[in-house]
Amino acid sequence: MSAKKARILIAKPGLDGHDQGAKVVVRALMEAGFDVIYTGLRQSPEAVAERAAAEKVDVIGLSSMAGSHLSFCARLKPLLDEKGLGDALWIIGGNVPEGDHGALRALGLDAIFATGTPFDDIIDYINRKTA
Amino acid sequence: MSNRHGSNIPPVINESGIEIKPVYTDRDVIDSGGYDFIGAPGEYPFTRGIHPLMYRKRPFTMRQYTGFANAAETNQRFHYLIANGQTGLNVAFDLPTQIGLDSDDPMAEGEVGRVGMAVDSLKDFEIAFDGVDLEEITVSLTINGAAAILIAMYLAMAEKRGYDIRTLRGTAQNDILKEFIGRGTWIFPVAPSIKLVGDTIEFCAREAPKYSPLSICGYHIRESGATPAQEMAYAFAIGKAYIDEVTARGLSVDDFAGRLSFNFNIFGNIFEQVCKFRAGRGLWAKIVKEDCGATDQRSMVMRMIAGGGGSGLTLEQPENNIVRGAYYALISALSGAQTMALCCYDEAYTIPTPFAQHLSLRTMQLLIGEMGLGDTVDPLAGSYYVETLTNQMRSEMEKIIADVEADGGIVKQVAEGRIQASVSAQAYDMQKRIQSGEFPKVGVNCFRDSEDSAGTDDEDHKPAFHPYDADGAKRQTDALADVRSARDDGTVRRLLKKLEADARAGENVMPAIMAAVKAYATVGEMTRALAAVYGRYREPISF
Numbered sequence: 001m002s003a004k005k006a007r008i009l010i011a012k013p014g015l016d017g018h019d020q021g022a023k024v025v026v027r028a029l030m031e032a033g034f035d036v037i038y039t040g041l042r043q044s045p046e047a048v049a050e051r052a053a054a055e056k057v058d059v060i061g062l063s064s065m066a067g068s069h070l071s072f073c074a075r076l077k078p079l080l081d082e083k084g085l086g087d088a089l090w091i092i093g094g095n096v097p098e099g100d101h102g103a104l105r106a107l108g109l110d111a112i113f114a115t116g117t118p119f120d121d122i123i124d125y126i127n128r129k130t131a
Numbered sequence: 132m133s134n135r136h137g138s139n140i141p142p143v144i145n146e147s148g149i150e151i152k153p154v155y156t157d158r159d160v161i162d163s164g165g166y167d168f169i170g171a172p173g174e175y176p177f178t179r180g181i182h183p184l185m186y187r188k189r190p191f192t193m194r195q196y197t198g199f200a201n202a203a204e205t206n207q208r209f210h211y212l213i214a215n216g217q218t219g220l221n222v223a224f225d226l227p228t229q230i231g232l233d234s235d236d237p238m239a240e241g242e243v244g245r246v247g248m249a250v251d252s253l254k255d256f257e258i259a260f261d262g263v264d265l266e267e268i269t270v271s272l273t274i275n276g277a278a279a280i281l282i283a284m285y286l287a288m289a290e291k292r293g294y295d296i297r298t299l300r301g302t303a304q305n306d307i308l309k310e311f312i313g314r315g316t317w318i319f320p321v322a323p324s325i326k327l328v329g330d331t332i333e334f335c336a337r338e339a340p341k342y343s344p345l346s347i348c349g350y351h352i353r354e355s356g357a358t359p360a361q362e363m364a365y366a367f368a369i370g371k372a373y374i375d376e377v378t379a380r381g382l383s384v385d386d387f388a389g390r391l392s393f394n395f396n397i398f399g400n401i402f403e404q405v406c407k408f409r410a411g412r413g414l415w416a417k418i419v420k421e422d423c424g425a426t427d428q429r430s431m432v433m434r435m436i437a438g439g440g441g442s443g444l445t446l447e448q449p450e451n452n453i454v455r456g457a458y459y460a461l462i463s464a465l466s467g468a469q470t471m472a473l474c475c476y477d478e479a480y481t482i483p484t485p486f487a488q489h490l491s492l493r494t495m496q497l498l499i500g501e502m503g504l505g506d507t508v509d510p511l512a513g514s515y516y517v518e519t520l521t522n523q524m525r526s527e528m529e530k531i532i533a534d535v536e537a538d539g540g541i542v543k544q545v546a547e548g549r550i551q552a553s554v555s556a557q558a559y560d561m562q563k564r565i566q567s568g569e570f571p572k573v574g575v576n577c578f579r580d581s582e583d584s585a586g587t588d589d590e591d592h593k594p595a596f597h598p599y600d601a602d603g604a605k606r607q608t609d610a611l612a613d614v615r616s617a618r619d620d621g622t623v624r625r626l627l628k629k630l631e632a633d634a635r636a637g638e639n640v641m642p643a644i645m646a647a648v649k650a651y652a653t654v655g656e657m658t659r660a661l662a663a664v665y666g667r668y669r670e671p672i673s674f
Contacts, residue, residue: 015230018315020555023555026674027556028559028562030674042230067245067246068241068242070241095479116447120566
């Protein structure tokens, strides 16, 4: 049988208040049997790193709709390393322009999911990577 | 499947849950409530429109949502839009401004000027509106959590330029209850947030009686996952909560309700949308008259801005959004909107480019100029289908409002996060229906472009991104430092103390905010003074 399901943190970075997408993905992941923690809005990089460490998550997912993901991820990266979360699966979804993908991957983002990505694609990806 | 028409056609149920028949007759109108609630345009209950002549007298105001980077660049864009025939301004603010942070706040890093204009002090308003004729061009401020402060800035700026605020027109969004449901730019807890909205309405009713200090938004509730009927019903419940807040202070509903307006969403089925607005106008009039005790007809009319919704647009085949936008504008005109702010085809990607804004403006102008949408009032009236569906949509909205009231009322339900949770669950169900193909979305789950088709989804057609100017943030924080060094700090400190004291005493805080604004106190400083008394909202998280 399959191993224990991954533990996932879904966070809303920065000041953006568009949380429909994040909440929808949280529901889809919960329904797929994952342990999901949703932070709510307005998370600083420090808050995301601390929560991820405290909850001992396997996956850190950010939802970005208002464009501040690059500077946020650049500030989050060293904090994750500091907390020993460098190996956690790090993913982002939402309104992430293709032009930013290279820089995000260079920072260590493992996957980037556009708005409207089928839930099964996200679920399969997490299952594969955390198996 | 067989149905009562004896044929094997699948049922059609609209998003609000109403089954649509293949054919309508006079009988359906009678059975759904008859023609009694339609009335004449400009007369109670205003189902057919709020004015007897509607667009024959004055076409809808065209007011695209604009604002970016800093005040100087926003000012340039304003002048460009006005030169192109836009008749109103709809100002977008960046997120730090929206949640009451100064541009040099650590939480503002990477966000200054990103999704709208950065505002720290009155100075920014002076620059942004420089050269704009505030009598000719009506200005709408898309601001909620920090609305009391920005309304004060607008009034103070106008006063400084010699306008009489007793005759000054303009609008602020200022609908904080919907921010708790969707969009999320709340600052203070629910109760003091409503109190602040009450303060702005009361202050404007006394000091700036032509100013519209509140635009009640169904728009964002719909974006968060509500059905069209829920969008209207929740907005009306929220609108009534604000009216109750102000009348509890001794004002009559007729002292201020005539300045209230609404902001609604348009995407989805054309007829469901048009009937939603016709039904909504009738229902709002009834609520304000019967439940709130208004006697002045001007208090009862549902004025609205409507012109699309971001959730209807798709990342896939983005040029389809141009076509969607044209239909949304058509719906808005058929529905008798007072103001149109048409969504732009690139909104699923970025904040609108000048090209996309221009296209939206021309789309609206085409409707009046070429397509005859301004020729006659409420042109769909009398259609068996439209009148039946209008009656049914109104009944559905009434039912939703009754359910909310029976379950503790809208304020309680929002404070406990219950509306948020149920709307979010609906958004999830809709997303599943789209992903399964049950709910068609062209270019997303049907009519997708294949690799070798003459498709549209190639690089050449991808919208250009609005670049973020990181140097702009530095210019804004430098300008803020200049404002701080030029002002009289002692006066600012004294006025901030006075603001905090007024808040603590439960006074209307608008006079104290006006005074602080005029002394160049910043958005962040005034917000902190209020938060010292009100505290800050903590988001309930429930699934």
